[in-house]
Amino acid sequence: MTQNQTLVDVVLPCLDEAGALPWVLARLPQGYRAIVVDNGSTDGSADIARSLGATVVHEQRRGFGAAAHAGLLAATAPIVAFCDADASMNPEDLPRVVDPVADGTRDLVLGRRRPTVAGSWPVHARIANTSLSWRLRRITGVTIHDLGPMRAASREKLLSLNLQDRRSGYPLEMFLRASEAGWRIHEVDVPYAPRVGRSKVTGTVRGTLTAIGDMSRLLREVRR
Template structure:
């Protein structure tokens, strides 16, 4: 069974050769260009990726555009900045492909020199703890490498198009009774500077977006009749 890999992309020309060159057999990359000015889209196409253009800026907008463009039964998501090794995708996707889980997240294990500053790790830890308390899902990381059913994810009806998209995915999946788990993946040094967690301000904005999503989705689910 083939798997499609959605890679939101904003000025990642430096990292794309390494990322796309390490894509495992049977894993087809969909690079979603979200306003790059460094030629990322053209390079991705030259390297054999299917390129989708999403003019509306936002991490969630790029992820969702890739989801809409995908056709495989199972999709993966990961960053295009070389902080995660595509060769680990089969380990993340296998529980979904084998029917043992509905959503799998890669729990990032920091390697020496990894581009994961303290403020970003603390923000992630706070959000993961809040998620465990609200849903009971035993996740320790809201990692960007993940795998799930394409049709199932579309049916969840995610609405956030900013930094809250990954969190809304987990919240909606938990509310729908999905089996959610995580596997360890190495977290490496990214190429270039992060657009989200590279600064304290960027991390604060991402955390604020995610907290807003957590409140909104939790309240909405509580108002919905049980199925």
């Protein structure tokens, strides 16, 4: 792979992450291109990302799914990875989820968050995630313990899923549709550290409840 050849586009949904972006973007592996999707930041995140060489996409409709999907549509590399822009996950770990896709042994790889210190993952969010993962194992038969934000798959295959959720249910819809399509889904451990700044979802009970509501709706639709 030449220095300028892009193997992986990394979608980084972003809402006011000016404090974390320099650390995150400095750690992208060679051949990985950052697509920072600004979702209405007021702290200059987009300008910082652009100054550091990232491709910046603006998505006015608020919601994690809206930002993530805008990044997917902007991607051109054969593999697309997703990662939070808050420095809770180190982009240097992206090959853990990308390599099994690149070598053709897996279709979708999810990063199972492994907290590095106490407090990395709030208790209420961890409980909600454990419950969701248990339900997903029962419904799909796929061994999964975490519906985490770091993941990778083929761009063409992701587009073929025709994902519709534009809120917190986007990662779940991706997993469910991939399972229905018979994808080879795999989970690998990735370190998970305290984020920079306050989370818009798992850092608040209200955000967690909103995410649970979005995901519960999707699960009901699957079981109809």
